Amino acid sequence: xxxxxxxxxxxxxxxxxxxxxxxxxxxxxxxxxxxxxxxxxxxxxxxxxxxxxxxxxxxxxxxxxxxxxxxxxxxxxxxxxxxxxxxxxxxxxxxxxxxxxxxxxxxxxxxxxxxxxxxxxxxxxxxxxxxxxxxxxxxxxxxxxxxxxxxxxxxxxxxxxxxxxxxxxxxxxxxxxxxxxxxxxxxxxxxxxxxxxxxxxxxxxxxxxxxxxxxxxxxxxxxxxxxxxxxxxxxxxxxxxxxxxxxxxxxxxxxxxxxxxxxxxxxxxxxxxxxxxxxxxxxxxxxxxxxxxxxxxxxxxxxxxx
Amino acid sequence: xxxxxxxxxxxxxxxxxxxxxxxxxxxxxxxxxxxxxxxxxxxxxxxxxxxxxxxxxxxxxxxxxxxxxxxxxxxxxxxxxxxxxxxxxxxxxxxxxxxxxxxxxxxxxxxxxxxxxxxxxxxxxxxxxxxxxxxxxxxxxxxxxxxxxxxxxxxxxxxxxxxxxxxxxxxxxxxxxxxxxxxxxxxxxxxxxxxxxxxxxxxxxxxxxxxxxxxxxxxxxxxxxxxxxxxxxxxxxxxxxxxxxxxxxxxxxxxxxxxxxxxxxxxxxxxxxxxxxxxxxxxxxxxxxxxxxxxxxxxxxxxxxxxxxxxxxxxxxxxxxxxxxxxxxxxxxxxxxx
Numbered sequence: 001x002x003x004x005x006x007x008x009x010x011x012x013x014x015x016x017x018x019x020x021x022x023x024x025x026x027x028x029x030x031x032x033x034x035x036x037x038x039x040x041x042x043x044x045x046x047x048x049x050x051x052x053x054x055x056x057x058x059x060x061x062x063x064x065x066x067x068x069x070x071x072x073x074x075x076x077x078x079x080x081x082x083x084x085x086x087x088x089x090x091x092x093x094x095x096x097x098x099x100x101x102x103x104x105x106x107x108x109x110x111x112x113x114x115x116x117x118x119x120x121x122x123x124x125x126x127x128x129x130x131x132x133x134x135x136x137x138x139x140x141x142x143x144x145x146x147x148x149x150x151x152x153x154x155x156x157x158x159x160x161x162x163x164x165x166x167x168x169x170x171x172x173x174x175x176x177x178x179x180x181x182x183x184x185x186x187x188x189x190x191x192x193x194x195x196x197x198x199x200x201x202x203x204x205x206x207x208x209x210x211x212x213x214x215x216x217x218x219x220x221x222x223x224x225x226x227x228x229x230x231x232x233x234x235x236x237x238x239x240x241x242x243x244x245x246x247x248x249x250x251x252x253x254x255x256x257x258x259x260x261x262x263x264x265x266x267x268x269x270x271x272x273x274x275x276x277x278x279x280x281x282x283x284x285x286x287x288x289x290x291x292x293x294x295x296x297x298x299x300x301x302x303x304x305x306x
Numbered sequence: 307x308x309x310x311x312x313x314x315x316x317x318x319x320x321x322x323x324x325x326x327x328x329x330x331x332x333x334x335x336x337x338x339x340x341x342x343x344x345x346x347x348x349x350x351x352x353x354x355x356x357x358x359x360x361x362x363x364x365x366x367x368x369x370x371x372x373x374x375x376x377x378x379x380x381x382x383x384x385x386x387x388x389x390x391x392x393x394x395x396x397x398x399x400x401x402x403x404x405x406x407x408x409x410x411x412x413x414x415x416x417x418x419x420x421x422x423x424x425x426x427x428x429x430x431x432x433x434x435x436x437x438x439x440x441x442x443x444x445x446x447x448x449x450x451x452x453x454x455x456x457x458x459x460x461x462x463x464x465x466x467x468x469x470x471x472x473x474x475x476x477x478x479x480x481x482x483x484x485x486x487x488x489x490x491x492x493x494x495x496x497x498x499x500x501x502x503x504x505x506x507x508x509x510x511x512x513x514x515x516x517x518x519x520x521x522x523x524x525x526x527x528x529x530x531x532x533x534x535x536x537x538x539x540x541x542x543x544x545x546x547x548x549x550x551x552x553x554x555x556x557x558x559x560x561x562x563x564x565x566x567x568x569x570x571x572x573x574x575x576x577x578x579x580x581x582x583x584x585x586x587x588x589x590x591x592x593x594x595x596x597x598x599x600x601x602x603x604x605x606x607x608x609x610x611x612x613x614x615x616x617x618x619x620x621x622x623x624x625x626x627x628x629x630x631x632x633x634x635x636x637x638x639x640x641x642x643x644x
Binding site for chain 1 (some may be wrong): 482616
């Protein structure tokens, strides 16, 4: 009887111990379990040391996390910060060059939603890939957190997110006092003619709202071509052109807007409220999008941001 | 042989349709403006108190030139198509058969990549570059196809196809390197009238007048050519000279139209065919009927392109292909049954 009881206790203890070890993974294995924006699970044995970034925004975030020197391959569009331009190019408009990527022997690749096929191919080759697809500025913070974990820089990630949120909060504090009527109407222009604009559900729409403005492109979902007569009829207070960076340098460009037939009547042009913004800052989903919010907030409300 | 009555009736119907689509094109749009106000604006009558200041600009500076540009482009393209089909005695011929569209695309894409629209040339940079590109490709085809002072339609067709394909590859190469401007190039190649103003319209006119005049002048010669070049020669047509003139004139029509609108396909192929089904192949009927019907078709397509997705808009070339294709098949089927 006694022996049975001791045996029972022993079994119970064993179960307890093994149960505990099931609940809490042993600390010495140190495995990183990551889930990307498409619910794909990736585990790394240790923080990534040889990283490839196929997206300019990921490259920017990696440099901001202080691991730029670990990026061994980048896309042709990865031009920020300046050091990123020296990284081996692994693909441009025609998509990632898989052979080159494999030859660089990466332990982690950052991709975006548009790289779907390449992601599957790299998976097949046994390369760990995290595909990012942020839909809002809030989700950029989530991306930063994920990337920081993957490279073992969680502290730096938290600092970056805190800085981002603090700067957003500062802008929000100033523009939150605005009444609906004080929010200027902003027309964001992509290219002209066949005028493309950022409609509802785009980052730019969110940036304009956060900066204390109202996007003129209601009724257009995502990127689309708005009709010229709608721009005239809705009569924007501000025009922000964010497409060609070359024209940023040309002070005469304003004339083009006023020269368009019928546009001289638009409030923004009458009052000389036409601005340009660096397309790399406003179109990329990195922490730098805060700079776009700040820059546009200053354009729209110079009196609030002196 | 179709009857004179059918053709007269068709002209009346086409003229009525043209009037209707022009009116609808100005009256309807993304922004709602009451008909009474539009009529007041069009007749320069005093506007009632409280009329938004933008309305006159929308009607007179955007809608009216846009509708008229669509009319001219549609007419020019289908006139050019009718001529090419007669000239090549080939039902598959269209305004772009000798490479005008690919040449124009190379010009337009290059102008976009170089950012010429933001230089002093402004809104004319892309049309000018496209027009020049279209004419260059025509010149290339014309000189490449000559052998011993003569140009057979076959060698013109072959040279046209080769130059077209080559320039198509150049466009593809340019778009490949265009990065973020890619969408702009692609959009231009789908055609449209957004941002086209009175000056664009006027800049097209002399070329359309010249090309159209030459084509109409040679309507009877086209009938003679349709019976074969030898017959035409015996009928007193200076075959080589007339062929050259017609080729240049119809290419000029296409290049001028495309330079303003971007590529609008299908019009130049389908409309002349439809007119041939309705009233026969005599060019004194076919040419004016195609011009009228082409105008109606593109103005109506542009109206659709503006209304369907408002406040956004569709590329017109997409609408012409989507609407024109099924309609053409219907006509073909109907003819076979009859």
